[in-house]
Amino acid sequence: MYEKNGKQYFIVDSHLHMWSAGPDNWVRGQEKYAKGWIECFHAYQSLAPKETHWPIEKFMSYTHEDFVRDVFQDGGVDHGIFQSTYLKEWYANGFNTAEQNHRLLERYPDKLIVNGRWDPREGEAGLKQLEEDAKRYNLRGVKLYTAEWRNGSRGWSLKDEQCKPFFEKCKELGIRNIHVHKGPTIWPLDRDAFDVADVDQAATDNGELNFIIEHVGLPRIEDFCYIATQEPNVYAGLSVVVGGHMHAKPHFFAKMMGELLFWVGEDKMLFGSDYGIWEPRWQIDGLLDWSFPQTEEFADYPPVTEATRRKILGLNAARLYDIEVPAECQLGASTPARASA
């Protein structure tokens, strides 16, 4: 529970990691990729307030104690969702696997949800693994990373025919939330890997699943907005939007929020801190204080209200993941959440 100005807020952080990215976990011969990946993440942290920056050594291998303090104690996060990211070509035991996340889940079963993953290139074996993971981790969601390298392939698309059995398997297993993260490569390499058009097709074909596009499709936020406007089951994951901009680039942040509120709407935007890139506390605190600059440039964007903040910071994700919200943190009776969204 996060308290501010005498009010209580229910916070769901929909994008958390517990990774292991130190040299002890780098695959031999792939060190430059493993090192480059985590250094790039560390560069993103530089966009946070200075007092929250970590040295690279801690950043590569933060501990469960760091997590519990930064997310639950200081951050005031009521419920967190782990987005597993494997990258086993570069990290021997995986970068941030469901298994790694699960160790924390065992300690905080009423506060954490672990999302799994699948990769259509794994075929039958992948389907079997998904079944096992669903049982073991009680999966309600998966995170898909289309730029993952595997056996010489540099990525895949949600349009691939091989994805269909995986979507069907998700429905069968009660996995309703599909988080999608685009990256810089895809097959074929001459296409725009960040293009989110494949999400459009997958969302249309699988109306009973929710598609949460992480980082709002950045660097293709415009294409994401067109799709989210048309597809009722496409949502905006706000990690990077908040962490990468609210402090370092407040003008761009306000613009992005304005466009997202206009095109996507406050019922389909989900806060995510992207911890350990950015600590949640300053992001939550900043969002609760945030409003548009009082200039003409921002005059025709939808207003940011108390309800907007409550929905974005927790109520929207709680709805997607069936997380119980205490009565005192619900929207006032006069402004009920839109059940149909």
Place this chain on the structure above:
Amino acid sequence: MPAGGVHAGEGLGVTDGDTHAAVMAALGEVRDPELDEPITALRFVDSCTVSPDGAVELALRLPTPQCAPNFAFMMAADAREVVRRLPSVRSVAVRLLDHYTGDEINAAVAAGDGFDGAFPGETESGDLQSLRSVFLRKALVARQSRICERMLAAGATELAVTSMTTQDLRDTPDGVRCLELRGQLGIRAEFGDPAFVTPDGKPIAAQELSRWLRIARLVRMSIDVNGGICRSLLAHRYDLDQPDARGETGDMSEIHDGAPREVSCR
């Protein structure tokens, strides 16, 4: 940091000042395809040395080791191409630094191969023309919207804006760039043609302008935001001064289209 080249003008006679200036000017014509900004203004040129007999060595750097290989290839190949055309240049070697597909890209660019030469079997069309054209169209939309909004803010009516012709585009950097983009996209921009067109070249009517601008400003915001992230990550990665707040005004034309503020040529 990779080993840098020789400082321009400080090279004890090993650099040719005139050729060096010509090379830098040529590189100012090479743009990041996603951002529609010169690689010089983005500080992607890490070093550039010119030997007395016209051998140019060029090192490029990007904001992350994982920047998309296709766009990275375009910039490296375009840089080689514009420098190679200069009469005083005998040879060009382009090296993309610290990139996870740098070896593949550098080898293909050196051999003058296309993108499929860098990644054989991993492409479909063999070249990057259709990808490039998608982003030229986005750039055109973004540039046009900036001109339109400036006009409207100055009190012009929607009809006055949509009645403008290509002649009216010659006075501002954004307008000049629009004309260049139309040339590259094959969108007619002859005397009397409309100044503002849809991405496929159709004129925009006055009554459509506000709806069109709603979408156009989203495209522009996306490009501006991406440029901001790229600048910050590059500055962090190579320990450069962080971009100043002017880069965040939402109207970046004055910064981006003028002479490069700092030539990162060492």
